[in-house]
Amino acid sequence: MLLPGTTSRAVGDQMAELADLTRTAGAEVVGTDVQRRSGIDPAHFIGMGKVEELREMKLEGGFDVVICNDDLSPRQQRNLERELKTRVLDRTEVILDIFAQHARTHEGRLQVEAARLHHMLPRLIGSYAYDRQVGGRRGGVGARGGPGEQQIETERRRIRKRMRDLEREIEQVRSQRHQQRTGRRRAELETAAIVGYTNAGKSTLLNAMTGASVQAEQRVFATLDPTTRRLALPTGREVLLTDTVGFIQKLPTDLVAAFRATLEEVTEADLIIQVIDVSSPSFLDQAATVEQVLADLGAGDKPRVVALNKVDLLGPLARRRAIAAASSRYPNAVAISATKRSGFPGLLGAVDRCSRGDTVEFELLVPYGRESVLAELRKVGGVERTEYVEGGTRAWGWVPRHAARRFETYAAAGSERVR
Numbered sequence: 001m002l003l004p005g006t007t008s009r010a011v012g013d014q015m016a017e018l019a020d021l022t023r024t025a026g027a028e029v030v031g032t033d034v035q036r037r038s039g040i041d042p043a044h045f046i047g048m049g050k051v052e053e054l055r056e057m058k059l060e061g062g063f064d065v066v067i068c069n070d071d072l073s074p075r076q077q078r079n080l081e082r083e084l085k086t087r088v089l090d091r092t093e094v095i096l097d098i099f100a101q102h103a104r105t106h107e108g109r110l111q112v113e114a115a116r117l118h119h120m121l122p123r124l125i126g127s128y129a130y131d132r133q134v135g136g137r138r139g140g141v142g143a144r145g146g147p148g149e150q151q152i153e154t155e156r157r158r159i160r161k162r163m164r165d166l167e168r169e170i171e172q173v174r175s176q177r178h179q180q181r182t183g184r185r186r187a188e189l190e191t192a193a194i195v196g197y198t199n200a201g202k203s204t205l206l207n208a209m210t211g212a213s214v215q216a217e218q219r220v221f222a223t224l225d226p227t228t229r230r231l232a233l234p235t236g237r238e239v240l241l242t243d244t245v246g247f248i249q250k251l252p253t254d255l256v257a258a259f260r261a262t263l264e265e266v267t268e269a270d271l272i273i274q275v276i277d278v279s280s281p282s283f284l285d286q287a288a289t290v291e292q293v294l295a296d297l298g299a300g301d302k303p304r305v306v307a308l309n310k311v312d313l314l315g316p317l318a319r320r321r322a323i324a325a326a327s328s329r330y331p332n333a334v335a336i337s338a339t340k341r342s343g344f345p346g347l348l349g350a351v352d353r354c355s356r357g358d359t360v361e362f363e364l365l366v367p368y369g370r371e372s373v374l375a376e377l378r379k380v381g382g383v384e385r386t387e388y389v390e391g392g393t394r395a396w397g398w399v400p401r402h403a404a405r406r407f408e409t410y411a412a413a414g415s416e417r418v419r
């Protein structure tokens with residue numbers, strides 16, 4: 001719906017994206033329509049004239065389902081289903097459906113089911129989808145009286161119970177993940193999370209940089225489960241890189257909440273690598289969406305490296321324009337192509353600089369024969385200078401603060417400590 005305050009371009013982009021989502025969910029798009037109104041109709045969302053048009057289209061055998069780009073209230077959805085005698089879904093439900101089809105891990109499935117139930121609960125009374133799900137027990141759409149409050153109440157109670165069970169299971173998964181992260185912490189490597197709009201090329205980038213084999217596809221929400229790999233920086237230092245679920249406009253808050261366990265990979269990372277598909281005409285809007293979600297997650301202020309991806313798809317002029325437009329907002333962005341592996345040195349350099357979060361400098365004396373300590377220092381931090389002296393190698397450099405303790409025993413005499 002085109003309401004005052006939105007532009008037809010923005011709504012056009014959203015509709016194209018909704019068509020993508022619909023196809024990803026496995027349906028065919030037979031028509032789209034945008035209605036311009038000064039406000040929504042509280043009962044039917046769209047105007048009655050539009051409802052009438054849709055009814056006629058339906059009679060001509062036009063479609064099996066109506067998908068609305070905006071969120072419908074349970075009442076609007078119910079009313080539309082009654083008027084049109086067909087299933088009516090909103091954007092959130094399409095996204096939920098895709099997630100349900102593509103969640104692979106146990107954790108992903110739990111999260112999706114929780115989000116679905118949460119969304120379904122207030123819609124339980126007399127929805128058309130529900131009637132069909134329970135095999136038309138209701139005695140026909142729009143029939144008065146219905147299945148009886150009691151039956152619905154039983155169903156509602158069953159759902160609530162299932163939601164509580166799911167919550168418990170998700171909590172367990174969260175604590176397991178937390179333990180894994182603590183284990184990784186013990187490895188003392190800094191962590192970076194790759195975030196970005198869906199289809200921006202996050203998985204392709206992870207694969208290209210680390211040799212991982214996460215599925216990358218030309219479709220929205222290809223990745224739902226996070227994957228973590230080691231990334232070696234040019235200095236020899238290693239960081240842990242995690243690929244995450246993509247963000248999208250109007251990402252339902254239920255869903256963000258349901259994916260909390262997964263998204264903690266983002267909130268707990270030391271550094272964010274934001275991937276932007278600059279070949280998309282709406283990349284600035286997409287980047288703004290990503291920033292909004294990051295802010296909602298409380299990760300808006302983390303150190304960030306911005307990668308302008310897919311520059312290989314742009315001609316020289318378009319490329320210059322896109323980079324100029326992006327640079328006004330992200331002055332230190334690095335242009336790359338994840339598929340052509342171009343721009344990686346610049347990106348790795350930026351990651352190196354940016355991921356030295358909370359570090360301490362050191363001056364150590366490492367006895368001869370303990371060279372593995374120096375190798376370790378290069379891996380978790382950096383060794384800037386060494387000198388061979390009596391008794392060992394004197395080394396100057398830096399390590400992340402949380403890793404400093406381990407090296408304290410080598411603090412050079414005269415220098416007070418690992419500073």
Ligand SMILES: Nc1nc2c(ncn2[C@@H]2O[C@H](COP(=O)(O)OP(=O)(O)OP(=O)(O)O)[C@@H](O)[C@H]2O)c(=O)[nH]1
Pocket residue numbers: 196197198199200201202203204205215216217218219220221222223224245246247309310311312313336337338339340
């Ligand atoms: N031409 C070109 N295509 C790219 C580039 N990077 C990624 N792609 C393509 O873009 C599509 C999406 O890539 P993915 O890596 O799956 O994107 P993603 O951000 O992980 O997507 P989701 O997991 O769905 O959020 C794939 O078809 C990739 O081959 C690039 O630099 N250039």
Ligand SMILES: [Mg+2]
Pocket residue numbers: 202203204215216222223243244
């Ligand atoms: Mg992906």
